Amino acid sequence: MRAIRWIKPLWRTLNRPSVHFSLGFLVMGGFIGGIVFWGGFNTALEATNEERFCISCHEMESNVYRELQDTIHWANRSGVRATCPDCHVPHNWTDKIARKMQASKEVWGWLFGTINTKEKFEANRRELAEHEWARFKANNSLECRNCHSVESMDFTRQSKRARDAHAGFLVTGEKTCIDCHKGIAHRLPNMADVEDW
């Protein structure tokens, strides 16, 4: 009831023509304000998609980021490396926003210290890993494929094992990257009773 009493005059104001400001001022003001708002929003969004931002939390810096440094996604012969958002933030805008909304749970976790010790992190490792496996499984390992495309994969330059697996399971669509390549960039949790492992 009280809400309606508050909304009513607001609606009346918005519904009436402006008395003090010209139409041009309002249009231009809205336009410039829109640019500032949208630019600010995008800049803030981009800032939270940087590795620097990810590892500003010690939960990320001292666990998963350190683990990445032992893997081929950190150091390799060609010197290309993957940063956190390359694999963990969708590139597509709508998916990105959806993931960002999910990530607010992570802010909650950070505020209340859900995984702020090594022990707590290890205790939750399986659950955290399962979230990412489910995400990769659902989008057909999209973040892997942003760099590793089947079309550009030269099987003749792979070892026999890799060739057989990729030709037999990847090309046929029977499996997706994450089905076999779990733990490619971080240490694995306890894998007991993980499906297909």
Place this chain on the structure above:
Amino acid sequence: MKKWLILLALPVVTALVWAENIATLRNAPLDENPEPPYIPQVLNEDIKRERAYPMQPPTIPHKIDNYQVDLNNNQCMHCHSRHRTEISQAPMVSVTHYMDREGNFLAEVSPRRYFCNQCHVPQTNAKPLVENNFKDIRQIIQDKRKEQ
């Protein structure tokens, strides 16, 4: 007196002569820093090898970089365990690996066999320091038969 001296010197001289033939990793004087050799590459050809000595555990014919073998996971068993060999077409670990030391069969790979790298190792393209003239027992028997 002279005889004694010769007898005393003999082991020293033989040791010196032998020392000439000892395989060494350092082919440079002590006060020089030789050019370090290239780091050899792990062979990744997936081709099974013959034994290089009796009772040798099969060597790994592929890279095993970053394979996680710990309490949480055994990456080798992702392909080589009994329930994975059909999909991976990798050789199954032998049945002895599923036995405890009393010979009882277990459902999982035995804890004393869990760390694959204790026995099975990959090979590199490094030049061997010494020649291996190991002959398989089959070869020895065949050679003997030929002689007769």
